Amino acid sequence: MALLDVVDLVVEFPTRRGVLRALDGVSLAIEPGEVLGVVGESGAGKSLTGAAIIGLLEPPGRVAGGQILLNGERIDTKTQEQMRPLRGKQIGAIFQDPLTTLNPLYSIGRQLVETMQTHMKLSDRDARARAIKWLEEVGIPAAAQRIDAYPHQFSGGMRQRVVIALALCAEPKLVIADEPTTALDVSIQAQIITLLKRITREHGTSVMLITHDMGVIAETADRVAVMYAGRVAEIGPVAEVVKHPAHPYTEGLMGSIPSLTHRVDRLRQIDGSMPRLTAIPTGCAFNPRCDKVFDRCRRHRPGLVPSGKTQAACWLYATEAANG
């Protein structure tokens, strides 16, 4: 059984001009110990998917359809108070900007101890010892001395290490990492990704790694989900999606990545831009930009269908099903 199963998730925002559908039938699953990459342009719904899973959609956003199952148990119907024991303990989260995710007025030790004591029966002394151990594990030098330091006394990269320790210290089964390196210096990004990869493997934690950086995914993830306009366009093993993309959007996305191993004369780019939520076309959301578009794409919306080792939401691969 999958650790996390998201089925046909719909997220809506009621606004003055009507209801906006920000996620429209997102399905994905994460196995124990697996790293699932989620890529897409900004606004594709990656972060929203993460927020919906952990139950922290910004109001007035709400889950309007579908299911989210953790270990086979529905969690999308739980109240905030019912979700609270799961957060940190079952599902951890890492946010984008380490400069703003740490409370500036609490020492990092206090934030760690607080998190662990919320979820586990630990004496103050044990919690503190564990906090030091966690800081060492995420690579904070002289952890025992620095545990009482405040966030502003650390650099951005070090703070993101603290954030990782905070997200993992109650030993969650799954951690949702939302753009964990975007706000960092390029030189630090690789270190943080390596740390995240190593530490989650050691603890057997599954990861949902949200990023717009295909390079990070290629290096880190086992499988990848490509999102477009609030839907999953393609999902499959990373190597397969990178080398043999099925969906024309994925193909375009892979074509736009500069490669060191292959000589490419020109980087390809996809014409146009992702539609706004108020103006998603009928049929396949990608159809106005697709160079393989045909009549059916404009009228009906494709579901995920197998294509080789991946699944793609594209009518190109649905001929048999359509005939039947």
Added chain:
Amino acid sequence: MLGRFLDSDVFYSFRRNPLAVGSAIILVCVLIGSVFSPWLAPTNPFDLASLNVMDSFNPPAFMPDGARANLLGTDEQGRDVLSSIMYGTRVSLFVGVLAVAFAITLGVTVGLVAGYLGGFVESMLMRITDVQLSFPSILIALLVDGIARAVLPRELHNSLELYVLIFAIGISGWPQFARTVRGSTMVERNKEYVMAARVIGIGSARIMFSHILPNVLGPVLVIATLSLGQAILAEATLSFLGVGLPPTEPSLGTLIRIGQNFLLSGEWWVTIFPGIALALMVLAINLLGDWLRDALNPRLR
């Protein structure tokens, strides 16, 4: 022009905000009732001939032994309280509006000059602004009034008290305008239209007052509205303290002060009704100012 206004976002948010609409209606009523008080008021409270001491301390009309002619009762000299309130509101509004106008003129000028010229002039002007801002405005107004009292001969002072008050309250209110306008001016100063005006040789004064000024008026309007409420309160407070307008020319604050003497003996209406009038007017102005601030702030839309 009117069509464009009725169609604008600001008017849309006005219509959708019942508090703002209610406040506007109250304000219009207050304005009409006070500005035209000589024609609208039931009696003229200053016409000594019409006063009859027999009529003193009539309770309001709705109380058991109230006189029908005096809706809100009469005071110790038999003056109709409603008429006094209408005349008094007129005085309060007059002082408030002129004091704010004075504060705007002074504050906007200082802000423009400081923001546009920068350098030593700016740091001097802003230093003064900061020092004054660190003192409560009511204290400044009180002291200015006190100094005027000491400088002017007594007879002259009594006849000028209205303008002394306007000056004192205006002086106590200008720094907030200066500070806001300076901030906006510093932003506008670097915009292209100012550069262009400078390149074609337009003088500093003209750039400040005819090019930059219209572009920084938005926040000034908001502060002006909220300041009007404060200025009316300041006048009422000074008059209540007995250092404002004399009983011969009573504002709402004066009426409340005089009426307070009868509170303990049970003639509450002499002081409570002017108080309600004052509170209602200031509340309406504040609500309108709050709404205006939100409506003109694009971040909150």
Added chain:
Amino acid sequence: MFAFIVSRLLQAIPVLLVVGFISFGMFAFVGDPILFMLGQDFTVEQKEALIRQLGLDQPFLVQYGHYLWAALHGNFGMSYRLARPVSTLLLERLPATAELALSAAAFAMIVGMPLGVYTGIKRDALSSRLILMFSLVGVSLPPFLIGILMILIFAVLLGWLPSFGRGEVVNLGIWTTGFLTWSGIKALVLPAISLGLFPLTLNMRLVRAEMLEVLRSDYIKFAKARGISQRAIYFGHALKNTLVPVITIVGLQIGGLIAFAIVTESVFQWPGMGLLLVQSIGTADIPVMSAYLQLIAVLFVVINLLVDLLYYAVDPRLRIGRGGGH
């Protein structure tokens, strides 16, 4: 730390000099002190002797220096109206005003902050909206009117509390206090509440605005994502972060309260410095006015310093420099 205090005090000196200058200007040029001190009948010799004695024949800056020197020694001249030293007059009245202002500030904080937290957390609840509406009414009601209303209700109609004065006070050497007698405390209730209502609404609105701001922040979202309890989030993480800006306002409020006490003291005939000032303004008693101005300036400087020190206690970003954490 020490350097910080010293630099703050140095910054305050120009302000104090300016205020001193204005006070001196009032003292030296407004009204005619000679006339006030000698009355109507005096000889030319008497007048000249007094001018020399007061140093009025000396250059302006020398006079200013003398004035400041005297002020530093607590000598602010004689009250025209009461013919007593101004410093004695003010010192006699200081305890009454200080006790009133502190009680009002405590009331505004103890009631205002929890209300702000509540309306911030329960942002859309009906109770929050009602509280907010009442607070807007409170802001629009002039303080003296609130005082009058409270006298009407609690003193005239219900007869629970006295409507004027300070009650019985206990003399503690240089300080007189109303805190130690039952009648003193009863007399304090109405003035303190009527003076404290305005800052109460301010505190509440400020705490609420800050609370809303902080609750939107990433670290609160992260705390929620770690499963921290609501109680710990609201009253630990969030409240502590709202305190930083609130401290400034509350600190500055105490200064404002001393000034606004002028009005409250007039309503309740509270024998403090404010009542003295109003009476002095009414009679153009310049020495009292200029001394009051200087005293207020010094108080403000002290309060600002205390506020800065409190910052130190709350915000570690100020307490410790940026350590080498790379």
